Amino acid sequence: MPAKSSSLHQAAKKTAAKKTAASKAAAKKAAAKKSVTAKPATKKAVAKKPATKKAVAKKPAAKKAATKKPAAAGGKHTPVRVRMYRQGLGDCFLVTFNPESDDAVHMLIDCGTLGAVTTGNEMKDIVAHIGETTGGRIHLMIATHEHQDHVSGFHTLKEKFQEIEVENVWMAWTENPGDDDAKSLMTHIADLGMAVAQAAQALTQNNPSKADTDTAEAMTSLLEFGNGRPDVLQPFLGAAKSPLSAGPTKKLATTVDDGMTFVRTGQVDSAGRPVKARYLSPGGPALEPEWLPGFRFFVLGPPREKERLKNMGKDGSSELYGMAAGLRAAASGMPGGPGQDEGAMPFDRRYWCRESDEMIRETMADYFATENDWRRVDKDWLNAASDLALQLDNMTNNTSLALAIERISDGRVLLFPADAQEGSWLSWHEPKEPFTYVQDGVRQTTTAEKLLNRTVFYKVGHHGSHNATAKGKGLEMMRSESELVAFIPVDRKVALKRSPAGQWKMPAHALYRRLLEKCNGRVARSDIGWADAPQGTQKEEAAFKNLATEAEWEKWRESQGAAQVSIDKLFIDYRLS
């Protein structure tokens, strides 16, 4: 079998081997040299477009195999444009296949924001621009997961989106209302949200300390991801008097939920028919939609294993249970009060005493003395809810639909992991069903590692936070360093303004640096454009002061200048020719 892919793999392996063989320092030097020497070539590539020259020369066999495929018109590779909109802290990507042709295919991944301070762009302009670019017709719409920063636009600008025809809708299996696992997961997520909201509220009652209110605010801030402003706590607190009362928690009507529902059920195709969402599970055969010849979609996540979704403290559920029981006790105002589950109490009823019991007042007089108030622990247990808030965020992020899009003609991969956290990344390498595709009528198997090896464009997960890009089993496997480009959808100013102020690590220092190294500087951020050394006036960037030396930045700037990336006020484009 003269499989093109195998020869490609060999090439990839060769370069990989070269790199590992050399010492670290030597490799770095080599990479630096390479980038300098390679620069004019790539520049030419931008201008004249025989970018494939080098590749073609190296593997003619591969090219022949590829041209057999009908996809690439005229024997060339089908170009792809990835457009990252600059709508603030949130994701909105328009991927257009064959953009210059009349039969361009448009794919929209997410449309949400938590606010845009740096660019000041407004969502309505973004959506209008999407409408213009696509001519009112999107072939594939994807909402990756249920977070405000990914779907807010589908709610706030629903009317605008209703003017756009959508042929296909894809979502993660976790959004499938008919899936039992998804249902129990969503119930759990709703339970977590409710416990966090109620704990946040309880923390701010009865003479809260500064630490209490800070914690409550930070937890609330996280909840906003799932619910959107301004009614963060309201849906939870209004919903039920006693938290986690028996029976499944109802799905809460929030802006985010509304946005998701709109994507799921509100789309109409060009023939006027409502679109039925397709729910995707990881692994198995790659998707090769007939309306997009020449490309394959590998579904990497969300994992179906519950543990992978959580990938947090193993006691997640027992903590939630404890918190809920405690909140019930607190709400009922007395031990064993109405609505309380006696089984959730640590001891039998005969041991329960109340604060008002004379024996307690007497024997524990020290505890109640006002001069000892500083040692009381009335609210400490509520702080555990901060764990729950993190679990909630992590779990929802792990329900992200993570996709690898492969261009069949040359095996290059575009990686869109949405906000998948480490647990999801790790699961890609152990799919229940292996990743397969059909090449020349023969079923082939591939792995996440191979896809990562050939990744040339990486949509950085979760706005560049630390946990959303796996290291050894993620970024380090992206070996196409000579052409790798990373886009980070982030608004650092917005991130730093969240509560607690100045703490949100987006992008995370170490990851940011490693991305710059791996991409040789070709890292673009939706807020500031090309990653660059902080300038004197950029207070938000100051933390990156020691990220790299001036020489490194200089080298990176050169490499950026040669990349196929263009920056506009509303968006940043990447082009794969």
Next chain:
Amino acid sequence: MKSKPAPAVSAQFSIYAGSKPPGMNHGTFVPPTPPYRSLQGYAIDPSLGTKMETEMVSQVTFHVPWEKLRPGPSGEYLEVVDADPASGCFYEPVDLDEPLLLAQGGLPPSEGTPQFHQQMVYAVASLTIRNFEHALGRRALWRHKPNPARAADDTQFCPRLRIYPHALRESNAYYTPQRIALLFGYFKASDDDAADHLGGSMVFTCLSQDIVAHETTHALLDGMNRDFLNPSNPDVLAFHEAFADIVALFQHFTFPEILRHQIVATRGEIALQESLLSELAGQFGRSIGNRGALRKYVGTPPNPADYLDDSNEEFQEPHNRGGLLVAAVFDAFLRIYRRRTADLLRLATGGSGILQPGAIHPDLAQRLADEAAKAAGHVLTMCVRAIDYCPPMDITFGEFLRAVITADVDMVNDDDLHYRVAFIQAFRERGIYPRDVRTLSVESLRWSGPHNGDHASGALNLLLNELREEASEALYVECREALFDLQVKMRRRLHGLLERHFKEAPEGRGDAVYLGLDPDNRSFEVRTARIAFRTDPDGGMVPQLILGLYQHREELVVPEVTPEGDEPAESFRFEGGSTVIVNLRNMADRREESRGGIRYCVRKRFGNTVRMERQRRFAGSDSPGLRNTYFGRKLGSDAEPIAAMHRCC
């Protein structure tokens, strides 16, 4: 026949209450104070009792120091308060001085009785304090009581550590320095629980001996040096964790029953992973990831890169990093244990040293257990004594090794069983050693002082002799509060003396630099001042003054950028100073150990810009973890450092 009325006060002690026989007019009979109080409890945690192999060692009797107790129990060091705000409950405090309880060694172990929980935390915490004091050679004090009116005031005495056995509803327990209290959680085991307990059953962290000992040690260490909670480098919090765990770990070796049982079960190889002794709280450790981490590395082959490679995030996390130190200390212990038992094994095996298959002889098991207990006691003492010799802040594992070696050199003249070498070797194999020593020998690891030409001016040494008066006072203090007050008094006095010396004496400036201080920065603190009595190699007693000198300033994490608007720029606290050990008794004709004056000066120079930049980089780096992504250091770790560290994400 004449009868003399017995004095009212002693009536309760008289065995002849009321009717006194004639002729006993030399005073009433006073029974001796009991040497200890016996209290029943779980040997490790309740789960042992549910397995056949361990059932017989699941319970032990704790022998805790005798003291009069109020309901709580509340005594000299501890007050247990059983408020359960997460369930809206209080539980009646147990009165351990109740005759019915005194007569049966306290309540029998029971998971379902809150009063037993109170007894268990009291017993384990008391035992930990006793072991710690025993190793340290003086009485333990808690962190000072906070003064809401003046945050910097650290002169108020806090007599008791508070213990809340049921304060949280989560699988967590922590020490809170703000309230000088231990908070323990309980939780319902989930059905897919990894540990041995039944799904849906309540698990109480306060019933695990390991956890109680661990948290108590946090409090004890914090009482000795509160700057070990300022995370100025990745080792600091890891050290706190590791130290707490080392004390908890070696506490198990003080129970002969368990030790013997384990020796028999493992045929003397107590390092085995499956050994109860090298595992943290069994019931708890398995079900909560982070806790187990501290002993995860015990018995695994050492790899220096784990500690040295600072790009390896796994070991930047305090628990994993602390695990390396625990593993190193445990390894040192094993080397010592093997050395101590090599002859026994040879004797028992006819010279081959190779045990026959099958069970080992009970006598041999007993002797091995004795040796293990002895070695464990020595290792624990070495570690605890080292605290006095640690730098006052910004500690690294390598410096802890130097402190261990120096303290041991001071305490034991003849290291005939090569304990120090065992430590050095175990640490070196894990890449843990100070960067600034040329060779890894006892001599070069020992802190510098006059013995290698590093000395202060004669004037300063003379000046410090003025503290002799307080030293003799220290010999006679009658209670912990008086000891605390004496320390405050010494700190004030020393501050005055040193301030004048730095300013007026011709040698002042040089001495300030010698002490690691910045002479141009007028403000400094005498953070700690303690008197310790050590035995010198000739058997005489040497009163020592142990000083902690301290300076600090706030530094911006990103210095060049001036903050605009209302948001303050992120800053960190840079600290410097020294630990100074002074011999107050001068026997000039004797050997070096007995001479007066400063013996060691362990410096963390305030003017060290390299160290400052390193700390700045550390403060500016994001530690991994989702918690850090969103909450950062400001929330949680600044307020409750141990709680934040113990939480899972």
